[in-house]
Amino acid sequence: MKLLRLAPENTKFGFMRFRRVSYPLSAFLSIVAVVMFFTVGMNFGIDFAGGTQVELRAKSGVADLAAIRAKGDGLGLGPVEAQRLGAQSDVMLRVKVQSGGETGEQTAIAKLREAFSDAYEFRSVDAVGPRVSGELVQSGTLGVVVAILCVLAYLWFRFEWQFAVGAIIGTMHDLLLTVGFFSITQLEFNLTSIAAILTIVGYSLNETVVVLDRIREVMRKYKRLSTAEIVDMSVNAVLPRTIMTATTVFLALLALFFLGGDVIRSFSAAMIWGIFVATYSSIFICSPMLIYLGVRADAVDRSGESEAATTAKAKV
Amino acid sequence: MFRLAPWKVASILALVFCAALLLVPSFLAPATVAAIQARLPSFVPVRPITLGLDLQGGAHILMEVDTPSVVKTQVETLRDDVRAKMREGKISISGGIAMQPRGVVVRIADSAERARALPLLQSLNQPVGGALTGATGRSLDVSDTGDGAIQLQLTDVAINEKIRRAVTQSIEVLNRRLNGAGTKETNVQQQGADRILIEVPGLQDTTKVKELLGATAKLEFRLVGDPGDPPSEVEQLPQVQGGGTIPVQKQVMVAGEDLVDAQPSFDSRTGEPDVNFRFNLRGGQRFGQVTSENVGRLFAIVLDGKVISAPRILGPITGGSGQITGNFTVEQADNLAVLLRAGALPAKLTVVEERTVGPGLGQDSIEAGKRAAYVGGALVVVYMLTTYGIFGVFADIALAVHILFIFASMALLGATLTLPGIAGIVFTIGMAVDSNVLIYERIREEAHLGRTVISSLDAGFKRAFATIIDSNVTMFVAAVILYLFGSGPVRGFAISLGLGILTSVITAVTMTRMMIALWYRNRRPSVLPI
Numbered sequence: 068m069k070l071l072r073l074a075p076e077n078t079k080f081g082f083m084r085f086r087r088v089s090y091p092l093s094a095f096l097s098i099v100a101v102v103m104f105f106t107v108g109m110n111f112g113i114d115f116a117g118g119t120q121v122e123l124r125a126k127s128g129v130a131d132l133a134a135i136r137a138k139g140d141g142l143g144l145g146p147v148e149a150q151r152l153g154a155q156s157d158v159m160l161r162v163k164v165q166s167g168g169e170t171g172e173q174t175a176i177a178k179l180r181e182a183f184s185d186a187y188e189f190r191s192v193d194a195v196g197p198r199v200s201g202e203l204v205q206s207g208t209l210g211v212v213v214a215i216l217c218v219l220a221y222l223w224f225r226f227e228w229q230f231a232v233g234a235i236i237g238t239m240h241d242l243l244l245t246v247g248f249f250s251i252t253q254l255e256f257n258l259t260s261i262a263a264i265l266t267i268v269g270y271s272l273n274e275t276v277v278v279l280d281r282i283r284e285v286m287r288k289y290k291r292l293s294t295a296e297i298v299d300m301s302v303n304a305v306l307p308r309t310i311m312t313a314t315t316v317f318l319a320l321l322a323l324f325f326l327g328g329d330v331i332r333s334f335s336a337a338m339i340w341g342i343f344v345a346t347y348s349s350i351f352i353c354s355p356m357l358i359y360l361g362v363r364a365d366a367v368d369r370s371g372e373s374e375a376a377t378t379a380k381a382k383v
Numbered sequence: 384m385f386r387l388a389p390w391k392v393a394s395i396l397a398l399v400f401c402a403a404l405l406l407v408p409s410f411l412a413p414a415t416v417a418a419i420q421a422r423l424p425s426f427v428p429v430r431p432i433t434l435g436l437d438l439q440g441g442a443h444i445l446m447e448v449d450t451p452s453v454v455k456t457q458v459e460t461l462r463d464d465v466r467a468k469m470r471e472g473k474i475s476i477s478g479g480i481a482m483q484p485r486g487v488v489v490r491i492a493d494s495a496e497r498a499r500a501l502p503l504l505q506s507l508n509q510p511v512g513g514a515l516t517g518a519t520g521r522s523l524d525v526s527d528t529g530d531g532a533i534q535l536q537l538t539d540v541a542i543n544e545k546i547r548r549a550v551t552q553s554i555e556v557l558n559r560r561l562n563g564a565g566t567k568e569t570n571v572q573q574q575g576a577d578r579i580l581i582e583v584p585g586l587q588d589t590t591k592v593k594e595l596l597g598a599t600a601k602l603e604f605r606l607v608g609d610p611g612d613p614p615s616e617v618e619q620l621p622q623v624q625g626g627g628t629i630p631v632q633k634q635v636m637v638a639g640e641d642l643v644d645a646q647p648s649f650d651s652r653t654g655e656p657d658v659n660f661r662f663n664l665r666g667g668q669r670f671g672q673v674t675s676e677n678v679g680r681l682f683a684i685v686l687d688g689k690v691i692s693a694p695r696i697l698g699p700i701t702g703g704s705g706q707i708t709g710n711f712t713v714e715q716a717d718n719l720a721v722l723l724r725a726g727a728l729p730a731k732l733t734v735v736e737e738r739t740v741g742p743g744l745g746q747d748s749i750e751a752g753k754r755a756a757y758v759g760g761a762l763v764v765v766y767m768l769t770t771y772g773i774f775g776v777f778a779d780i781a782l783a784v785h786i787l788f789i790f791a792s793m794a795l796l797g798a799t800l801t802l803p804g805i806a807g808i809v810f811t812i813g814m815a816v817d818s819n820v821l822i823y824e825r826i827r828e829e830a831h832l833g834r835t836v837i838s839s840l841d842a843g844f845k846r847a848f849a850t851i852i853d854s855n856v857t858m859f860v861a862a863v864i865l866y867l868f869g870s871g872p873v874r875g876f877a878i879s880l881g882l883g884i885l886t887s888v889i890t891a892v893t894m895t896r897m898m899i900a901l902w903y904r905n906r907r908p909s910v911l912p913i
Binding site: 070071072073076077122124169170172173176177180188189190191192193194195196198199203206207209210213214217218221222225258259261262265266268269270272273274276277280281284304305307308311312314315316317318319320321322323325326327328330331334335338 | 437445447587588589590593733734735736737738739740741743744747748751752754755756758759760762763766767769770771772802803805806809810812813814816817820821824827828831846849850853854855856857858859860861862864865867868869870871872873876877880913
């Protein structure tokens with residue numbers, strides 16, 4: 068049987084030469100992401116912005132968006148956003164956070180039910196008060212920061228500090244570009260988006276660690292080579308695996324994006340973007356960073372000795 | 384080199400068998416599961432996988448204890464205590480007792496009396512907290528302000544303790560109310576310092592449940608004010624029927640705490656729905672005493688600061704029971720009886736978050752999740768097959784066991800499957816083969832270096848192992864953090880991601896190794912098929 072190979076074998080690409088292109092490119096994209104974040108901003112869902120969101124399905128026929136908007140605006144809840152969801156009969160209504168303190172959302176739900184429950188089935192109702200949404204923002208941000216710090220500590224413990232710094236710069240890069248992605252596409256940013264971001268952080272580090280692991284190994288073996296040569300050699304060696312894994316994950320996410328339903332579509336979209344960015348950054352951002360940070364073979368070697376000692380012990 | 388102990392094979396197979404057994408209850412009807420549970424000892428984990436509210440449909444309501452109202456009640460109690468103490472010590476309060484946001488100020492002009500009042504007021508200062516709560520301290524800060532007044536301030540410890548108790552009491556009351564109203568399988572639990580999460584599977588319209596949960600249900604029997612009463616002892620309260628207000632004495636004759644039972648029934652004369660109640664001994668005696676002293680006067684039945692009805696006392700009511708009429712519908716009478724039986728909430732609760740999913744949407748989400756999982760899984764399986772041939776088959780078998788293990792460990796841990804949880808599983812399907820890919824690619828590399836088949840296999844597994852651990856630890860850390868900081872369905876994602884990483888490492892390393900060893904022993908290949 069002839070087996071399929073997506074990645075060419077025994078490649079000798081000079082990846083490190085691309086850093087003169089990839090660094091300015093990534094710097095530019097990161098700046099665009101930051102600028103977009105502060106000017107256009109994110110399309111925060113009610114998890115973070117607060118407010119009320121209901122999903123309606125017409126009991127018969129097609130949902131009349133214009134009529135829903137007209138009726139909704141007359142409820143005195145501020146502007147009512149209405150948008151069609153997939154099927155012609157399904158509509159998502161969204162009302163901004165109400166001014167009447169924590170009970171405002173409750174009034175909004177009651178009014179919406181009164182206005183629409185005759186002709187529409189309420190498929191879901193979400194109401195988040197201003198205080199809860201504020202806390203969700205806080206814990207979400209804190210979660211991302213703590214995750215990065217924990218992983219940084221682990222990498223520092225397992226590798227040289229230069230490796231950890233390289234990995235963190237790569238992760239920050241992926242984080243920025245994902246935020247930029249949400250800002251440009253205006254995909255709703257909600258609790259599952261935080262899950263997507265943390266998973267992207269995890270995936271990005273996973274990719275980076277595989278490359279760094281190989282760099283460390285090659286560095287011990289070929290002490291004479293320059294860092295650039297070592298990094299190039301390692302990236303080429305793990306390239307088939309990188310492409311293979313990115314493809315399997317991409318296939319799974321593709322199924323999730325097209326078939327997983329509306330609720331997790333923005334999650335899947337962000338993850339797909341994240342896989343690409345993470346794969347790119349592990350090769351073109353993190354690895355070349357080692358050249359600038361000046362990691363040296365003898366530094367790696369010391370930890371290598373102790374590892375060799377443990378393997379020797381295990382063999383006895 | 385590539386040894387394979389029979390006991391290892393046996394234990395792996397046993398593990399797979401156990402995992403399959405753990406999942407059996409998830410495919411049975413709930414009644415069958417209950418029957419099996421009844422016959423087996425309780426430590427045997429016969430549990431179906433629980434579906435989250437986003438999949439089975441239901442309501443999630445987050446309520447918060449209203450801290451300002453807790454503090455206000457406490458300040459009022461403090462004011463009453465101070466007044467009682469001053470009366471007890473026969474000290475005249477010249478400037479009255481002024482209420483502050485977190486305490487009271489007593490003005491006593493005479494310095495000798497003030498000196499006498501200080502130790503009396505100090506006696507109100509009680510130790511609070513205990514070994515269980517950690518924080519201990521006094522309930523009050525009592526100080527002489529220096530300008531003819533004594534200030535009593537509630538301490539933070541006292542207020543936090545009060546809120547903590549309000550939350551635990553509220554949980555009990557809410558549980559009683561929900562059970563009393565016949566709501567099934569509800570889950571009421573504390574969240575954070577001052578919040579209570581209520582989950583009701585299957586519920587769609589939350590309006591009624593919120594009415595049931597939100598009512599403070601503070602019931603009081605008081606006398607209706609007479610023109611002769613001093614104005615400071617009477618307040619105007621709104622009337623439920625007919626609108627308007629009615630003057631009611633501030634002093635409470637009997638309070639809801641003294642009720643032992645309340646049942647909905649029908650008035651024997653008019654046939655209207657009413658609520659029959661019974662007092663405990665203390666309440667019965669007090670009610671008997673007050674009614675016999677006040678025959679001919681009106682008394683008010685006050686619920687949450689509103690007068691439900693104000694009947695005339697026709698004669699002493701000494702039986703310790705009575706009924707409340709108020710033009711109720713049957714449902715209102717039912718609800719009121721439930722609320723009275725369950726007792727009053729110690730504080731006002733406000734809904735700060737509410738999420739409801741109808742059964743239709745939940746079912747659609749399950750279908751969509753299943754479809755994505757099947758298609759995603761099939762794509763990965765086929766891709767692995769076409770890339771690695773027979774080794775791809777091994778990886779795919781390991782993948783199947785990985786999925787089996789995820790669900791089995793969810794059943795074992797009693798974890799909840801949510802829609803993001805399904806997404807997490809689909810994602811780990813893509814991620815799980817990564818360990819296999821790392822191993823296989825390494826084996827290929829070693830073979831290209833000119834090693835024999837067996838030594839390439841051996842070196843491939845050995846060298847890839849460190850990488851597999853390092854790369855998966857980072858992912859696992861992300862999952863743990865997500866679990867700790869996430870909420871609701873997102874936690875479901877964190878659970879399936881975390882479990883998926885663990886099981887994928889186990890299956891990829893042990894299962895694949897076993898299969899390849901068996902394959903090698905039978906075939907003795909001279910060339911690697913990848």
